Amino acid sequence: MQVAVIGANGGIGRQLLPRLADAGHDPIGVVRDESQFEAVRDRGGEPRLGDLEGDFEAALDGADAVVFTAGSGGSTGADKTLMVDLWGARRVVDACVEAGIDRFVMVSSIGAGDPLAGPEPLRPYLVAKRCADDYLKQSSLDATILRPTRLTDADGTEAVSLTVESLDGDTPEIPRADVAQAVVACLDIDRTVGETLHLTGGETPIERALRGDD
Ligand SMILES: NC(=O)c1ccc[n+]([C@@H]2O[C@H](COP(=O)([O-])OP(=O)(O)OC[C@H]3O[C@@H](n4cnc5c(N)ncnc54)[C@H](OP(=O)(O)O)[C@@H]3O)[C@@H](O)[C@H]2O)c1
Secondary structure, three states: OEEEEEOOOOHHHHHHHHHHHHOOOEEEEEEOOHHHHHHHHHOOOEEEEOOOOOOOHHHHOOOOEEEEOOOOOOOOOHHHHHHHHHHHHHHHHHHHHHHOOOEEEEEOOOOOOOHHHOOHHHHHHHHHHHHHHHHHHHOOOEEEEEEEOOEEOOOOOOEEEEOOOOOOOOOOOEEHHHHHHHHHHHHHOHHHOOOEEEEEEOOEEHHHHHHOOO
């Protein structure tokens, strides 16, 4: 399957490309700067240009599935949260509907279910994630929404926990590598379609957790 990754140069995106290739998919790495093309190729992806604040639709040509794992990041302001995390994500959903790309995996965030319960500085971001998730759910797409807890760059453990929504300080963090592996598994597991799954670090092998064999 051709899988377009929006945010391919990000922490999860970089982990995702080789895992998609290893699973037999043809990853398309959508990045916003040609200087990132070589790194995409090195990870087994076909690089294409796309900017969520500009044009990206052509980068989805031929894709069978799209993974949204872009984000404006913590060092930008509310303007970028609106333009990238909210409006950019909604525009990608629209582009998929328009192009007939049915399968969509959204990397959202824990806390998006109840933004006002999150720490105050995070609330605009959580609102953006929540609104993008709701828009995706209301679309005609076969969507899986993953809401990971705080991300780390630790080595993957190949295991997760599907937890209830919680943003308290005790919620275990999760390596980006394990979120990437969970994305790959979702593409293969039909029962994840229509689901919103909260992911933390844990003990259950990723595929087993997502298949519901836990
Ligand atoms: N950080 C956390 O603890 C946490 C927790 C839960 C969920 N999340 C979510 O998980 C996802 C992945 O997180 P991450 O830490 O792997 O992300 P990241 O490393 O910050 O990467 C985000 C990527 O988005 C790209 N991007 C930003 N603006 C863009 C635009 N206008 N057009 C196209 N691409 C754009 C960036 O491109 P450049 O490389 O060119 O800058 C970057 O590659 C995000 O959606 C994030 O909100 C994060």
